[in-house]
Amino acid sequence: MKKVDEMFAYYLDLALRSLKRNKALTGLMIITIGFGVAASMTTWSVFRAVSGDPIPWKSSKLFVPQIDNWGPAGHGPKDTSKEPPDAMDYTDAIALMRDHRAKYQSAMYQVGAAVTPQRVGQHPITAIGEAVYSEFFPMLDVPFKYGSGWSAADDDHRAQVAVISSHLNDKAFGGGDSVGKTLNVDGHEYRVVGVLGDWHPQPQFYDVVNTGGFSEGGGNIFVPFTTAIANSMNNNGNTNCVDAPKEPGFVGLQHSECVWIAFMVQLDDAAAVQQYKQYLDNYAAVQQQAGRFTWSPNNRLRGLMDWLDHEHVVPSDTKISLYVALGLLLVCLVNTAGLLLAKFLRRASEIGVRRALGASRREIYTQFLIESGMVGVAGGVLGLALTGLGISGVSWVLPRDIAALAHLDVSLLITTLAVAIVATMLAGLYPTMRAAAVQPAWQLKSN
Amino acid sequence: MLKMTHLSKVYRTEVVETYALRDFNIDVKEGEFVAVMGPSGSGKTTFLTIAGLLESFTGGEYLLDGVDVSNLGDNARSKIRNEKIGFVFQSFNLIPDLNVHDNVEVPLRYRGMKSAERQKRIQDALERVGLASRMKHYPAELSGGQQQRVAIARALAGSPRLLLADEPTGNLDTQMARGVMELLEEIHRGGATIVMVTHDPELATRAQRSVHVIDGQAVDIAEEPRFHARGDRAEAHAGA
Numbered sequence: 001m002k003k004v005d006e007m008f009a010y011y012l013d014l015a016l017r018s019l020k021r022n023k024a025l026t027g028l029m030i031i032t033i034g035f036g037v038a039a040s041m042t043t044w045s046v047f048r049a050v051s052g053d054p055i056p057w058k059s060s061k062l063f064v065p066q067i068d069n070w071g072p073a074g075h076g077p078k079d080t081s082k083e084p085p086d087a088m089d090y091t092d093a094i095a096l097m098r099d100h101r102a103k104y105q106s107a108m109y110q111v112g113a114a115v116t117p118q119r120v121g122q123h124p125i126t127a128i129g130e131a132v133y134s135e136f137f138p139m140l141d142v143p144f145k146y147g148s149g150w151s152a153a154d155d156d157h158r159a160q161v162a163v164i165s166s167h168l169n170d171k172a173f174g175g176g177d178s179v180g181k182t183l184n185v186d187g188h189e190y191r192v193v194g195v196l197g198d199w200h201p202q203p204q205f206y207d208v209v210n211t212g213g214f215s216e217g218g219g220n221i222f223v224p225f226t227t228a229i230a231n232s233m234n235n236n237g238n239t240n241c242v243d244a245p246k247e248p249g250f251v252g253l254q255h256s257e258c259v260w261i262a263f264m265v266q267l268d269d270a271a272a273v274q275q276y277k278q279y280l281d282n283y284a285a286v287q288q289q290a291g292r293f294t295w296s297p298n299n300r301l302r303g304l305m306d307w308l309d310h311e312h313v314v315p316s317d318t319k320i321s322l323y324v325a326l327g328l329l330l331v332c333l334v335n336t337a338g339l340l341l342a343k344f345l346r347r348a349s350e351i352g353v354r355r356a357l358g359a360s361r362r363e364i365y366t367q368f369l370i371e372s373g374m375v376g377v378a379g380g381v382l383g384l385a386l387t388g389l390g391i392s393g394v395s396w397v398l399p400r401d402i403a404a405l406a407h408l409d410v411s412l413l414i415t416t417l418a419v420a421i422v423a424t425m426l427a428g429l430y431p432t433m434r435a436a437a438v439q440p441a442w443q444l445k446s447n
Numbered sequence: 448m449l450k451m452t453h454l455s456k457v458y459r460t461e462v463v464e465t466y467a468l469r470d471f472n473i474d475v476k477e478g479e480f481v482a483v484m485g486p487s488g489s490g491k492t493t494f495l496t497i498a499g500l501l502e503s504f505t506g507g508e509y510l511l512d513g514v515d516v517s518n519l520g521d522n523a524r525s526k527i528r529n530e531k532i533g534f535v536f537q538s539f540n541l542i543p544d545l546n547v548h549d550n551v552e553v554p555l556r557y558r559g560m561k562s563a564e565r566q567k568r569i570q571d572a573l574e575r576v577g578l579a580s581r582m583k584h585y586p587a588e589l590s591g592g593q594q595q596r597v598a599i600a601r602a603l604a605g606s607p608r609l610l611l612a613d614e615p616t617g618n619l620d621t622q623m624a625r626g627v628m629e630l631l632e633e634i635h636r637g638g639a640t641i642v643m644v645t646h647d648p649e650l651a652t653r654a655q656r657s658v659h660v661i662d663g664q665a666v667d668i669a670e671e672p673r674f675h676a677r678g679d680r681a682e683a684h685a686g687a
Contacts, residue, residue, distance in 0.1 A: 358529020
């Protein structure tokens, strides 16, 4: 082992000397690698932020049901997809909640409210949040700092309770355990039952229909869906209609076929998924018999990741820039390979001498691969610095709410270095092979 | 020490086959100092690179220190080069990036020798060639004669039993050449076997024996040069 360490140190020393010898060429290689790595890592950090699984331990059990309450009228003449609407109307959402066929389920819609804390002299704060059912919290494993969610009984009784984010807790109460304190929301008194821990899922997967996936400042207050309806808290998100509501106001919206409610269910196994699908079809068939739908059942039950993909939560320009950056990295690698080849083959006579003096092909191989690796390390360090710059600059090319998600963390740090080293060693593979294949006899004869 | 029997070396291209050596026979005994002479292109350097395991051969047999080397892999060949053979080249072949000390150290590194022993050997070898005071110099800072002495020190440091020298004085003036020759003779007296390729008859007389390579074949100087008719040669080769 000691012998191996000693050889490794020897090769490192040789690599350093060789790289120092031609500083311009070495600098060129390091810059090439640095830029290639930085470009791909910067875009990857954005891509990673927008395309990641927001709840990896559970996403396979979470599903989004869709019911076609519009029929053929919901599609334009050119739209042949037959996709049901992305969201639900009030009638179907309430029916699904009442039937309660999944392990957990929650209808939800986005609310925006003026929150006034019970502290003298405090100004109202605008808080954006979500009206949800009690099962929302266990379904999504929402972490609590203080207290908990509310009960099913609170749903039934339209209790005036609220769960708030740590951020709103800081702003309204100055932090601390605020469970039991009272908050005035749009003129109604709500009792705080829970304060969330650090929970900022990106994308905001539970309601992509209303949040668009990524938004700043959402998820600050959660109130019971039933209470929000009773208190006429208007929908703060999107509403889509085929026909205008027949009655005016929020009640008119509830009686219309307009869609504005997001829905999520937890189904633990394949059998449960099958049963739920069957249930949705039965439900639609009953609606058809009752004359509400004049078309046969057309429902969907998508898994969460499938759903995010369907909703195009990852913006396509992010994907394109990732491909462009990877292409750039490839070009940089090919360039580096060329530079390394030139550098290594210029030392053919040194290789010949080393071979004559007892270096095996493998030892030459190791020596030159370590030299490539050293260029990779230097390129990686430069790449890291440039990635840091790049991340602070992505807001120039990408939408602000998406750019804000990209950040330099330990995993990106390690990945950047690893990508630089592995990529450079890959680029060095062919030049190294050529170096190790140098025929010592020819080198020595030609001198 | 070094025995080649019916050895041949053929360079093939798509259209031509060139025999660099054919039916080449030589037997160098342990402790001998042999000069190998011959005109340019006769195959003497090819003989030396094959003898030094730097190149493979096409046919025949080669025993180095009693070992048949024809089927050895790269690692085994490299180990033999490193431990048993020392090389001295016409153009010195020092590594320009490394100073004198580090150049002499190269073969010892590949042997995996401990640092203390390496230092001792480097010191001893450089003292023998009279350059111990130049350890930190780079090759470009030395004269040709000094460079060749460093190359000899590099070959000596590994205490090889066989020293292969290819025109060791070819690039040196008379005075420097004399110094290098004296060094080689001293090494020979120390017990090493030396095979030296040269085209200088005067140098060759300093060896115990001369072998001429003519047209890819070895002819001992003691014998009359043999000139074969074409047919004979083909026959001789067929027997190889």
